[in-house]
Amino acid sequence: EIVLTQSPATLSLSPGERAILSCRASQSVSSNLAWYQQKPGQAPRLLIYDASNRATGIPARFSGSGSGTDFTLTISTLEPEDFAVYYCHQRSDWFLFTFGPGTKVDIK
Amino acid sequence: QAQLQQSGPGLVTPSQTLTLTCAISGESVSSTSGAWNWIRQSPSRGLEWLGRTYYRSKWYTDYAVSVQSRITINPDTSKNQVSLQVNSVTPEDSAAYYCARDRGSREGAFDIWGQGTVVTVSS
Numbered sequence: 001e002i003v004l005t006q007s008p009a010t011l012s013l014s015p016g017e018r019a020i021l022s023c024r025a026s027q028s029v030s031s032n033l034a035w036y037q038q039k040p041g042q043a044p045r046l047l048i049y050d051a052s053n054r055a056t057g058i059p060a061r062f063s064g065s066g067s068g069t070d071f072t073l074t075i076s077t078l079e080p081e082d083f084a085v086y087y088c089h090q091r092s093d094w095f096l097f098t099f100g101p102g103t104k105v106d107i108k
Numbered sequence: 109q110a111q112l113q114q115s116g117p118g119l120v121t122p123s124q125t126l127t128l129t130c131a132i133s134g135e136s137v138s139s140t141s142g143a144w145n146w147i148r149q150s151p152s153r154g155l156e157w158l159g160r161t162y163y164r165s166k167w168y169t170d171y172a173v174s175v176q177s178r179i180t181i182n183p184d185t186s187k188n189q190v191s192l193q194v195n196s197v198t199p200e201d202s203a204a205y206y207c208a209r210d211r212g213s214r215e216g217a218f219d220i221w222g223q224g225t226v227v228t229v230s231s
Contacts, residue, residue: 034217043206043221044155050215087155091214096172099155 002026002093004100006086012108019075021103023088028068032092035064035073038102039084047086048073075105083107110135110142112207112222120201120229126194130207130222137183137190138163143212144190146181150203161190162212197229 003026031051036044046055048064061076088100116128143162159171180193208218
């Protein structure tokens with residue numbers, strides 16, 4: 001099983017600041033990695049797929065980078081609606097997709 | 109744009125069978141460019157992919173090893189929906205259950221999600 005580790009567990013920032021979230025895989029997943037945002041009581045929402053491609057309708061302040069085992073989600077300037085939990089998800093292991101434990105971005 | 113509408117019980121008795129459905133609109137369940145997945149989320153296990161079904165000249169279904177002995181995912185072409193059946197449920201199966209679409213390949217991601225069904229297993 002490919003294990004995803006996310007850091008930090010919680011990121012306390014103010015609106016307007018830059019957020020950098022990390023996801024590390026226990027083995028290479030190539031570029032088969034996605035990022036999701038989840039707010040309380042809602043389903044996850046796709047932000048980034050194939051490591052660096054923004055999903056339809058996702059603002060340009062969200063960007064993804066990385067390949068192999070180390071990935072980053074950057075939110076360039078936090079908006080009030082960006083405070084949420086973010087999950088990474090690997091799709092390299094076709095018979096066992098896995099998710100990271102999440103990073104909570106909360107208001108400082 | 110496809111949409112997914114889930115239905116099913118919110119409370120299930122231990123040892124019974126949980127059945128959830130995911131009604132698909134805007135795309136055929138038999139689409140050769142889609143795959144229909146079930147994912148659950150609980151505080152103890154986080155987000156857990158359970159399995160998928162998809163059509164590529166014939167139907168394919170894959171299950172996560174951790175649950176493959178207890179779950180069944182079935183497409184229903186007459187109703188354009190997908191169902192999830194979990195047998196012999198225990199309190200550990202309490203979770204929010206989601207259906208989600210992807211393109212049935214390693215590329216891409218779960219781009220469309222159902223609204224989720226919160227299931228509690230309790231007597």
